[in-house]
Amino acid sequence: MIIVKNLIKSFKDGQTETKVIKGIDLKVENGQFIAIMGRSGAGKSTLLYQMSLLDEPTSGEIIIDGKEAHTMTQDQKTQFRLLNCGYVFQDYALLPELTSLENVVLPLLMQKMDKKVAYAKAKEALEKIKLGHRLKNIPSQLSGGEQQRVSIARAIANHPKILFADEPTANLDNESSKIVMKFFLQLHKEGQTIIMVTHEEQYAKMAEKVIKIDDGKIVSIHSSTN
Amino acid sequence: MSFFLNTKIGFFLATRQIKKASFWTTGLIVFVMVLTFLNLVVVSGILVGLIEGSIAAWHNQYTSDIMISNLDTKDYIENSPSIISTLKALPEVQYISARYAKGGTIEANYKTKKETDKPNTASAQIIGINPMAEDQITGLASHVAEGEYLTPTDYDKVLIGQFLLAQYLPVESPGFTTLKNVGVGTKIRMKVNGITREVVVKGILKSKVDNVSMGLYVVDSQVRELIGRQDNNVSQIAVKLKNGADVASVKNQLLLRGIDKQAKVQTYIDAQPKFLKDIIATFAILGNALSSIGLVVASITIFIVIFINALTRRKFIGILKGIGINGKAIEMSYIFQSIFYALLGSGIGLLVVYFALVPLFAAYPIDFPFSDGILVAPLVETLIRVGLLVFATLIAGYIPARMIVRKNTLDSILGRN
Secondary structure (H helix, E strand, O other), rough: EEEEEEEEEEEEEEEEEHHHEEEEEEEEOOOEEEEEEEOOOHHHHHHHHHHOOOOOOOEEEEEOOOEEHHOOOOHHHHHHHHHHEEEEEEOOOOOOOOHHHHHHHHHHHHHHOOOOHHHHHHHHHHHHOOOOOOOOHHHEEEOHHHHHHHHHHHHOOOOEEEEEOOOOOOOOOHHHHHHHHHHHHHHHHOOOEEEOOOOOOOOOOOOOEEEEEOOOOEEEEEEEEO | OOOHHHHHHHHHHHHHHHHOOOHHHHHHHHHHHHHHHHHHHHHHHHHHHHHHHHHHHHHHHHHHHEEEEOOOOOOOOOHHHHHHHHHHOOEEEEEEEEEEEEEEEEEEEEOOOOOOOOOEEEEEEEEOHHHHHHHHHHOHHHHHEOOOOOOOOOOOOEEEHHEOOOOOOOOOOOOOOOOOOOOOOEEEEEEEEEEEEEEEEEEEEEOHHHHOOOOOEEEEHHHHHHOOOOOOOOOOOEEEEEOOHHHHHHHHHHHOOOHHHHHEEEEOOOOOOOOHHHHHHHHHHHHHHHHHHHHHHHHHHHHHHHHEEEHHHHHHHHHHHHHHOOOHHHHHHHHHHHHHHHHHHHHHHHHHHHHHHHHHHHHOOEEEEEEEOOOOOOOHOOOOOHHHHHHHHHHHHHHHHHHOOOOOOOHHOOOOO
16 A cells, blocks of 8 residues: 655755645555546656655655655665566666566566576566567567557566556557556456556546646546446 | 675676677777777887887897906906906806907098198097907897908907997087098097007997997907007906806806906896986886876776766666666676776787787887887786776776766656756
């Protein structure tokens, strides 16, 4: 479970301080599929970055499975992300010099996993998202949709507690977006906690709960009708 | 997080980055490293080689392995024939050359000179030699640039060093003069021990050893007659030892026989002139200074290369940290890359030095004014320089990687400052 209490994030530019998140309280149960929506600049991605421990909140608390994540050091956060979080970025964020298989296996090797087991798991994750035939291709040899699927395989290979996705379909065509969302639904059915930022209503509706943000505040929380 | 795991992941990342790096970028970095390595090894190697060339010339063309010379209080060696007999009896001795040496003056164009003309004279060391023995020791015949070498029966014939002739040394400083209009076949006057002889220049000697290039070589029997040394006491005895003989040990044997009471007994190293010793010390300091500057340049070069590399890959460093890769592992990957560039650059540099430059300089020495410069690059010292270069590179690679890795993860991913 993720508990967010009075989360504030502001950016300083010289003397000017801009508050992007203005005191958000939120609770995400294990196994939930949450979509965070809002117009551009509303603070939805910033919220995701704070919850996923990629950024430092200005103030407030983030408690993940009872652990006070906001008090962790950078190294502890890195280790926590490695063991508990999976990330899917809008621009896929794959390492260009690594093959699909190597991109997926890297975090597994970092977890001290046996090399053979790690490669087997990475291969399994890629096969699960129908990329078993693209194991040795580097990102530049893959389409946008395929790259995003590699990114998802990397995020889920070690069954993280939470999967964070920042606009995962924003750079994809309709067909690829549907494949990605279908895969997210399948993961959700398997019990995966997913927190996804999107501005596309049709995909947000696929989530269990839709949180709308505007001007750094939650303006509504709706359970999806789907 | 264990050091071993970070090293393993760092190596994993480094090998992939190197494999997928642009051929031209890698080539350029390695080329810079090769140049840096050559700067470290060759510049100081040539400096040392310049001196080595000078030392070798001094050794081979003048002193040979051991030089026995008159004490400062005398201008000859007492009991020279006895010392020569002792030397000949030593099994390590291969050849000896006994020399008479006496200061004198030489004059040219004295027949055509008007009373008001400044005399065409120069001071010279008159050296009496056995031509065959001297050639065995110093290869003097091979330094005759014009004319012919002396034979034992030559009388009133001389070899003149190039620095006594204006056409070879057109510099006149106060108190130092050279002879003008003198070549092979020219008659000159030689004045030694108050006796003047008219002699013919049979040959001109060209050597980078001043004692040879400023000497006037005459057959020993004539010098002995001129300076009145009927006791056969000479001024110098150059001793060449057989291959493998220990110079210091032979010197000690001579000292044990008390020869040092009648003469100075010096190895070719002891007999090096002070200016040579000063230059050796100066060039050693200069070589170290240049090497240190070379190391700093190498460090800065690799720092810039790794910094630009890490900066352009800042987003990917952020992604690596984002997906949980430890910062130390990322730093390790840059350290491995730095070491790779340093080792590859040094490896190519070693091949260039030992298979191209050293043989090239040995075959075609650099024509310095006082020596034939070769490239001296002892393997152990070169390997120490490789070690220093790798270490400096390692540090220079680590620092920029650390600077970029320490930046905020999200800022790196999003390219924010």
